């Protein structure tokens with residue numbers, strides 16, 4: 001009994017002294033149609049309790065994430081279920097289910113990446129179009145200290161997507177816009193091989209299209225530092241699709 005109490009005491013002390021906290025991440029669907037957000041925890045860590053869910057137009061859902069945490073979020077569009085599988089025309093995670101269970105989005109997909117620090121330290125977050133674009137998205141913080149700016153990609157990149165990057169849906173419309181890396185798989189677009197450093201991988205005419213539409217978002221792997229945002233003091237997060 002004493003042993004157990006001492007154990008709980010130590011655990012509680014550790015919890016408070018280490019400043020462990022959980023961040024609330026609220027997803028809002030401001031699009032006119034239903035979307036299916038997905039979550040992916042990085043670095044082989046356990047996945048969140050919810051790795052994929054349906055979100056009706058104008059609906060919100062909040063998840064609790066234990067710090068420290070690192071991972072990404074996206075939303076699937078044009079999903080349907082046949083007799084066996086759930087599949088989506090954009091950003092599918094390939095599981096055949098609404099839950100992504102540790103699988104990431106198949107590009108193209110607009111991504112929100114969040115790196116939540118332990119001990120109420122400095123978090124990093126961004127909107128990334130490095131894996132292409134499927135729908136507009138923004139990320140905002142609340143309750144933190146420091147810069148804590150909103151990062152928003154509200155433009156419809158699909159509307160200006162060059163033909164060679166377009167993903168055409170079964171209805172004939174442009175559903176998503178591939179990155180040049182995904183479309184052509186060449187070192188100058190993927191920043192690999194001789195192009196594997198920031199100095200040797202400059203923007204291209206393709207990444208410039210994404211940057212022009214969404215200046216706050218990463219447009220390719222070595223985009224400049226204007227695309228990374230910081231916030232300290234354990235903020236909560238608000239991710240809005242179609243802001």
Ligand SMILES: *[C@@H]1O[C@H](CO)[C@@H](O)[C@H](O)[C@H]1NC(C)=O
Pocket residue numbers: 082083084085087
């Ligand atoms: C359901 O869709 C999946 C993915 O598109 C496909 O592999 C599978 O064959 C389909 N099943 C049926 C019964 O149509």
Ligand SMILES: *[C@@H]1O[C@H](CO)[C@@H](O)[C@H](O)[C@H]1NC(C)=O
Pocket residue numbers: 084085094095096097
């Ligand atoms: C879809 O279901 C079929 C069985 O009908 C299975 O063989 C296939 O792997 C599934 N596809 C996906 C993407 O889960």
Ligand SMILES: *[C@@H]1O[C@H](CO)[C@@H](O)[C@H](O)[C@H]1NC(C)=O
Pocket residue numbers: 140141150238240
């Ligand atoms: C940031 O985003 C939040 C939540 O979406 C919104 O309430 C707030 O007005 C935004 N702030 C700015 C400066 O755009």
Ligand SMILES: *[C@@H]1O[C@H](CO)[C@@H](O)[C@H](O)[C@H]1NC(C)=O
Pocket residue numbers: 030240242243
């Ligand atoms: C929701 O979308 C509408 C346009 O459809 C836009 O005017 C509005 O600002 C968006 N609201 C938020 C909170 O992003």
